[in-house]
Amino acid sequence: MSIPRSYAFLGPEGTFSHAAALSLSQLAGPEPVELLGHATVTHAIDALRSGSVDGAVVPLENSVEGAVPATLDELAGGSPLVIAAETFLPVLFELLVRPGTSLADVATVATHPHAEAQVRRYLLSTLPQAGVAMVGSTAGGARAVRDGEFDAAVAPPIAGQLYGLASLAHDIADNPGAVTRFVLLTRPVAPPRPTGNDRTTLVVYLREDHAGALLEILSEFGTRGVNLTRIESRPTKGRIGQYSFTIDCEGHVDDARVGDALAALHRVCADVRYLGSYPRRDGKQGEILLGRTDHDFTEAGAWLAAIREHGRNGV
């Protein structure tokens, strides 16, 4: 396997994605990884697909806002990519201005839509007169404030330091303690070895709309003791009413119960797109139910083989 050397991220320097890319590049080993800022999540993913970088670090979901649709849609369609690693970052927002600006001077505020959704109440109560402009990223907004395009930006503290801005207010999120999950995407490669605490991501397309179709999918996981940590429906962008499901489950594709569930979904679904097995990094440990360990699957397979070969119970 080639060693990744460059990752694309939603830039410029100072975004939350940049912080996530710095954190994920530490996992790549002692060799430095070049980090390249891009204007949008889609540009970062395109750079990965075209082969100009080895990885792309993108936000996937937020504890307040939910999924990042641009990322989910890129993963569900286009040339296949896989998640190689995940990281969870607390998101702390500041109100950043050029030094000398006071609250009364702020008529325009720039930020990323995900950040705006998390400080909406704060902006309404503190700056009811200000217009809020959506820009490509939080740090992009901070840089634009430095360049005089807006009066204030909602951005991480590091963006204030990088672009020479002062902070008028710290930690202004409406829901304190928000966390964003970022993932490192690569072009398809064999998954890393199971660690005993992994996560697997896939996109499932139903064969047809019928009563119990979603229940069928869930049952394939449930009967094998595979716990889901996220399920999200997205329109397939074909006919109205057609949805795909993006699913995160506990375990690794090499774990017998997970592999068995994926193979069962492949049999009953129109399409299943595997999006990677990678170490879980949210600090939680999945548990394996009674009768669902790899040993249980192997032993059950041997039992069945003996019946088929000799008509005998017992190996």
Ligand SMILES: O=C(O)C(=O)Cc1ccccc1
């Ligand atoms: O604009 C950024 O800094 C990003 O990385 C996107 C984002 C914005 C708000 C919360 C999490 C990620």
